[in-house]
Each structure stands twice: as C-alpha cells, then as structure tokens.
Amino acid sequence: MNLRAEIDSAREYFDAILKPAIHGRVSCVRRIVPSHWHFWVFMILLVTSMQEARSQAGGSNTFADLKPVLTQRCVMCHSGNAAPLGLRLDNYESVLKGSTRGPVVEAGDPVGSELIRRLKGISQPRMPMTGPPFLSDSEIALFERWVTAGLPKGSVAQDSPPAKPAILRPAAGETVTYLHVAPILATRCAKCHAEKGLMGAAPEGYRLTSYDSTLSTADRVRVVPGKPDASELVRRIRGHALPRMPFDGPPYLSDDDIRLIEDWVAQGARDANGKVAPNPAGASVRLHGTLRSGWRLDELELAIGAHTRIDKSPRPGDYVEVRGRLDETGNVKVGRLRRR
Ligand code: HEC
Numbered sequence: 304m305n306l307r308a309e310i311d312s313a314r315e316y317f318d319a320i321l322k323p324a325i326h327g328r329v330s331c332v333r334r335i336v337p338s339h340w341h342f343w344v345f346m347i348l349l350v351t352s353m354q355e356a357r358s359q360a361g362g363s364n365t366f367a368d369l370k371p372v373l374t375q376r377c378v379m380c381h382s383g384n385a386a387p388l389g390l391r392l393d394n395y396e397s398v399l400k401g402s403t404r405g406p407v408v409e410a411g412d413p414v415g416s417e418l419i420r421r422l423k424g425i426s427q428p429r430m431p432m433t434g435p436p437f438l439s440d441s442e443i444a445l446f447e448r449w450v451t452a453g454l455p456k457g458s459v460a461q462d463s464p465p466a467k468p469a470i471l472r473p474a475a476g477e478t479v480t481y482l483h484v485a486p487i488l489a490t491r492c493a494k495c496h497a498e499k500g501l502m503g504a505a506p507e508g509y510r511l512t513s514y515d516s517t518l519s520t521a522d523r524v525r526v527v528p529g530k531p532d533a534s535e536l537v538r539r540i541r542g543h544a545l546p547r548m549p550f551d552g553p554p555y556l557s558d559d560d561i562r563l564i565e566d567w568v569a570q571g572a573r574d575a576n577g578k579v580a581p582n583p584a585g586a587s588v589r590l591h592g593t594l595r596s597g598w599r600l601d602e603l604e605l606a607i608g609a610h611t612r613i614d615k616s617p618r619p620g621d622y623v624e625v626r627g628r629l630d631e632t633g634n635v636k637v638g639r640l641r642r643r
Pocket residue numbers: 373376377378379380381387388390392402403404405406407417418419421422427428430431432433438489490493494501
C-alpha cells in the first residue's frame with residue numbers, strides 16, 4: 304500500500320469515525336488537525352498496524368487453511384443429519400456452533416477447546432475416529448494456531464455448496480476398490496468398530512477403521528476375498544447373520560451400499576490402489592446364518608466331513624453357528640456346526 308492510499312484510508316477513518324464523535328466545533332477541529340503532521344503519522348501507523356494484524360490473521364491461521372484436512376479426515380462422519388453429537392465440521396458456522404454438548408472451540412484458548420483435545424487424544428475417543436493414523440503434529444498445530452488467532456474465517460468460497468461426504472461410485476464395469484467402500488465403513492461402522500468407539504473397545508476386537516484392520520486375519524477373517532457368502536461382514540450387513548449390522552440400525556445399509564460391498568468382496572477386496580487382497584488360506588472363520596438342505600449356510604456350500612463336529616442336531620431352517628477354516632480356494636472346512 305502506498306503512502307497516498309494510506310493517507311486516504313486514514314482520512315476515511317477520520318471522516319467516518321472520529322469526526323462524528325467530536326461534537327460541535329467541527330470546523331475548528333478540521334482546521335487544526337489535518338494540518339498537524341504528527342496526527343497523520345500516528346494515523347498511518349495505526350491503520351498500518353491494523354492492516355498487519357488483519358493480514359496475519361488472513362495468512363496461515365484461518366478456517367480456510369483447515370478446510371482440506373477437515374474434508375479429508377472429518378467430514379465423512381461429521382456432516383449431515385447423522386453427524387455424531389450433531390457436530391458438523393463441513394462449514395465455518397457449524398464448527399463454531401459446536402455439538403449438542405456445546406461449543407468445541409473457544410477463541411484464544413486451544414487448551415480448553417474440545418476439538419484440540421480430541422485431536423491430541425487428551426479427550427477420548429481421539430479424533431479422527433478412523434485413526435491411527437491421527438493427524439500429524441503440523442496439522443494439529445494448524446488447528447491450534449487458528450484457535451489462538453481467534454477463529455478467523457479467511458476466504459472460504461462463499462457460494463460453494465456445503466461439502467458432502469465424498470461417496471465415490473465406481474462407473475459401470477469399473478472394479479470396486481477400498482476407496483469406494485471406505486466412506487461407508489467410516490460413516491456407518493467405525494463409530495463402534497474403532498479402538499475406542501461408542502461401545503468402548505471394538506466389538507469382537509474388529510476394527511473397521513483401515514484397510515488392514517478390515518482384512519485382518521489375526522484371530523479370524525470376516526472378509527474372504529472373492530467369497531461374499533463366506534464373509535461374516537457381508538452376512539451381517541445383509542441380515543443373514545444376527546445381530547444385523549450396523550448394530551444401531553435401522554436404518555441398515557441401502558441396497559446399493561450392500562451391493563457395492565458385495566461386489567468389492569467378490570472382486571477380491573482390493574486395496575485403494577486396486578491390488579487384490581492376499582489369499583487367507585488356513586485362517587479361521589466364524590459364520591452365522593440359516594442352515595439349508597444339502598449342508599448349505601444360506602447360499603454358501605459347507606465342506607462337512609469326518610473333521611466336523613455337529614452339536615444340538617441342527618436341521619434345515621435352524622439358525623446356526625459355523626466355525627471352520629478356509630482352504631486354498633476359499634471353501635469353508637467346517638470344524639463345528641451348532642444350532643443357536
Ligand atoms: C469415523 C467417524 C468419525 C471421524 C472420521 C471423525 N469423527 Fe469426530 N466423532 C465421531 C464420533 C462417533 C464422536 C462421538 C464420540 C463420543 O464422544 O462419544 C465424535 C466426537 C467428536 C468431537 C467431540 C464433540 C463433543 O462435543 O464432545 C469432536 C470435537 C470431534 N469428533 C472432532 C473430529 C475431528 C476434528 C475430526 C477429523 C480430524 C473427526 N472428529 C473425525 C466420529 C468421527
């Protein structure tokens with residue numbers, strides 16, 4: 304800003320604010336003050352420092368700077384009517400409004416701001432709920448500086464529509480990858496199936512917060528690549544295995560979402576890069592469903608043999624639990640079949 308403009312803006316400031324404040328004797332003030340150069344130097348310094356403060360606030364500490372992180376890591380859950388605790392993080396006004404428990408940010412007080420406490424894990428469950436990984440130190444510092452700076456908005460595109468969670472749909476014929484199903488798992492499942500979820504520890508120790516945890520073979524597998532019918536995850540969202548998931552349903556998943564997850568499993572439960580999941584041959588499974596004639600569990604053919612122990616004389620039509628191991632081709636070699 305050049306000197307001319309600074310003098311102009313100081314003059315505007317004088318005309319708009321100081322002048323009306325001075326009652327009467329205006330002509331006298333006008334005659335004396337503008338000719339007094341000390342006054343103008345003071346005004347220029349004042350306006351310049353105000354502008355500096357504003358540009359600092361508009362530099363790297365505004366809501367606009369946080370928006371990309373929020374969109375990538377938070378909005379998938381914290382948006383729309385089902386936002387946890389009513390906390391929407393998809394626009395400035397909602398973030399300031401906070402949750403049903405009250406504000407989550409206090410201007411100038413990062414230590415007392417619940418949002419910062421959640422990012423650092425001082426309050427539990429730590430956010431984002433899909434972590435680990437949580438935010439990096441420098442990302443968290445960005446949020447802290449924003450709170451310290453007094454929650455400036457910055458230049459967020461005014462007219463852009465509110466951000467929607469990015470539910471990607473594969474085009475017809477395109478293979479389904481983890482990128483397509485992750486938003487469903489994050490919004491509908493991860494609030495419980497996380498390290499410290501709504502119900503405490505993840506139910507059955509099963510975390511749906513990352514690709515690796517979803518596919519984990521550590522105790523037993525719930526996703527059998529290529530075999531939706533042998534995947535307890537698919538059986539649960541269909542309601543073949545009970546209790547049906549999500550546990551807090553209805554509403555359960557839409558038919559489209561269920562089909563998308565079935566297709567993902569059928570096509571090899573590919574990771575975000577499209578790579579087919581490793582074959583979990585030898586891993587154990589535990590499945591639930593209705594026994595059908597010919598030793599089928601709903602649609603799934605079971606490998607029953609001398610290795611199978613059958614309890615409580617289950618008959619077709621009975622709800623049963625199946626425990627077994629996967630062979631090389633993903634067939635379920637049943638160790639135990641029990642009426643429930
Ligand atoms: C997978 C879904 C999910 C994601 C992703 C997620 N959250 Fe949450 N968040 C929740 C749930 C569920 C709760 C309620 C947990 C509780 O406190 O009982 C919650 C609670 C919160 C709270 C506490 C509100 C209050 O008033 O106590 C804050 C703050 C918060 N989240 C911020 C974030 C931020 C910031 C991000 C991104 C960095 C994020 N969350 C990502 C699901 C999520």
